[in-house]
Amino acid sequence: xxxxxxxxxxxxxxxxxxxxxxxxxxxxxxxxxxxxxxxxxxxxxxxxxxxxxxxxxxxxxxxxxxxxxxxxxxxxxxxxxxxxxxxxxxxxxxxxxxxxxxxxxxxxxxxxxxxxxxxxxxxxxxxxxxxxxxxxxxxxxxxxxxxxxxxxxxxxxxxxxxxxxxxxxxxxxxxxxxxxxxxxxxx
Numbered sequence: 001x002x003x004x005x006x007x008x009x010x011x012x013x014x015x016x017x018x019x020x021x022x023x024x025x026x027x028x029x030x031x032x033x034x035x036x037x038x039x040x041x042x043x044x045x046x047x048x049x050x051x052x053x054x055x056x057x058x059x060x061x062x063x064x065x066x067x068x069x070x071x072x073x074x075x076x077x078x079x080x081x082x083x084x085x086x087x088x089x090x091x092x093x094x095x096x097x098x099x100x101x102x103x104x105x106x107x108x109x110x111x112x113x114x115x116x117x118x119x120x121x122x123x124x125x126x127x128x129x130x131x132x133x134x135x136x137x138x139x140x141x142x143x144x145x146x147x148x149x150x151x152x153x154x155x156x157x158x159x160x161x162x163x164x165x166x167x168x169x170x171x172x173x174x175x176x177x178x179x180x181x182x183x184x185x186x187x
Contacts, residue, residue, distance in 0.1 A: 078167035082174040084128055085114060085165065089150065089178065091125070092116050096152035105150040107136055107163075121146065137164040150178055 089105055095116065096103040104117045114136075115127025121144065130136060140161040141148040151159040163176040 078131075078134055078165060078170070078172060078174060081128070081131060081134055082165045082176065085163065086176060088114060088116065088125075088128060089176070092150070092152045093156060093158065096154055097156050100154045102154065103152045104142075104144070105152065106144060106147060107138065107141070107149055108147045109136075110146070117149075133167060133169045135166040135168055137166065138162065139164075 092103045092105045102119050104119070104121065106115050106117050106121065106123070108115070112130040113127050114130065115123045116125040117123045138148050138161055140159075141163075142151055142159050142161075150161055158178055161178045163178065165174040165176065167173070
């Protein structure tokens with residue numbers, strides 16, 4: 001019984017508030033005053049503080065969930081560098097297959113650069129610069145006068161090996177396993 005009375009009382013108060021707001025609106029429209037017109041349009045287009053807080057909360061949550069995934073696409077990120085290195089390795093394999101000659105993937109530590117070269121070690125692609133926070137180590141790579149590398153043969157095979165891309169800031173290591181027939185990235 002008390003609940004029904006309280007609910008009925010709240011509904012009556014709400015109805016009177018709505019009637020008062022409607023009568024204020026009509027007065028403003030009837031008078032045609034600029035203040036009434038501005039007041040009417042202002043309250044139609046305004047946001048409450050609660051609505052703004054909810055929008056900010058949703059934006060911050062989405063950024064917190066999506067932000068770390070976007071980090072790999074930043075130019076200086078080690079994961080982005082690992083994917084670009086893998087792309088350069090795949091380009092070397094495809095060039096060797098399509099051009100019918102050996103292509104060498106060169107790691108030049110003195111210039112801090114990765115690039116593709118022909119059998120005479122003459123670079124023919126722009127390559128990648130190694131960021132300052134990244135160190136590259138290799139196992140079972142071919143020794144070259146300017147560093148180390150991987151040879152891709154015209155039949156699609158390679159000399160193989162393992163590249164370690166080490167992020168010195170975060171201590172993460174990305175491994176690129178270069179089998180004689182494919183390459184993949186592993187943690």
